[in-house]
Amino acid sequence: MLLRDVDAGDVDAYRRMRCDPVMMADLGGPMPPESVPGQLRHDIDLVARGAGLIRMIVPDPAEPATVAGTVTLVRHEIDGEPGGEIGWMVLPEHQGRGVAKRAVRLLLDEARDDGRWSRVHAFPGVGNGPSNGICRSLGFVLLGERETPFRGEVFRTRHWAIEL
Numbered sequence: 098m099l100l101r102d103v104d105a106g107d108v109d110a111y112r113r114m115r116c117d118p119v120m121m122a123d124l125g126g127p128m129p130p131e132s133v134p135g136q137l138r139h140d141i142d143l144v145a146r147g148a149g150l151i152r153m154i155v156p157d158p159a160e161p162a163t164v165a166g167t168v169t170l171v172r173h174e175i176d177g178e179p180g181g182e183i184g185w186m187v188l189p190e191h192q193g194r195g196v197a198k199r200a201v202r203l204l205l206d207e208a209r210d211d212g213r214w215s216r217v218h219a220f221p222g223v224g225n226g227p228s229n230g231i232c233r234s235l236g237f238v239l240l241g242e243r244e245t246p247f248r249g250e251v252f253r254t255r256h257w258a259i260e261l
């Protein structure tokens with residue numbers, strides 16, 4: 098597996114992830130297709146500004162055109178302190194094979210090597226079994242549950258954090 102920066106060619110992968118009601122069930126529901134190019138531009142700009150890492154998951158480096166999903170780490174102030182929030186998405190045909198867990202581990206390793214990240218937070222929905230499993234098995238500490246506002250809605254989430 099390798100991770101690469103998001104780029105302008107990722108519009109189809111973005112559409113397949115962001116417009117799918119099942120994929121977006123814990124993320125505020127599907128986006129309208131017309132908002133996808135703007136989201137992609139926003140993410141490319143975010144990386145260019147150094148405000149975060151938006152990485153595309155390529156499961157087999159011998160097939161660089163096949164993208165399985167994304168892992169993201171974005172700078173945020175969380176509970177009044179600077180930190181990073183990590184998130185992940187894996188397309189249905191790649192799910193259930195450990196792709197998300199491996200990609201999250203790789204991104205945490207990159208962030209650790211980068212040296213500019215310290216505490217990384219994750220806020221998976223309380224009912225998101227795989228995402229909470231990823232946090233637990235990669236050494237995140239469970240800090241509690243909270244209501245997390247996201248895209249105009251409020252979600253009941255777990256709060257996990259890891260020190261890099």
Ligand SMILES: CC(C)(COP(=O)(O)OP(=O)(O)OC[C@H]1O[C@@H](n2cnc3c(N)ncnc32)[C@H](O)[C@@H]1OP(=O)(O)O)[C@@H](O)C(=O)NCCC(=O)NCCS
Nearest residue numbers: 120185186187192193194195196197198221226227230234
């Ligand atoms: C969440 C998501 C990224 C998981 O991707 P994935 O590649 O299928 O996940 P993995 O195969 O790496 O599995 C992760 C872990 O969850 C476990 N798991 C899988 N399904 C599970 C379930 N229903 N309940 C509990 N654990 C589960 C796996 O066994 C694995 O743990 P292990 O390695 O210790 O055995 C994917 O389902 C997705 O994109 N969903 C939609 C978007 C989303 O919800 N993103 C997260 C928002 S917080």
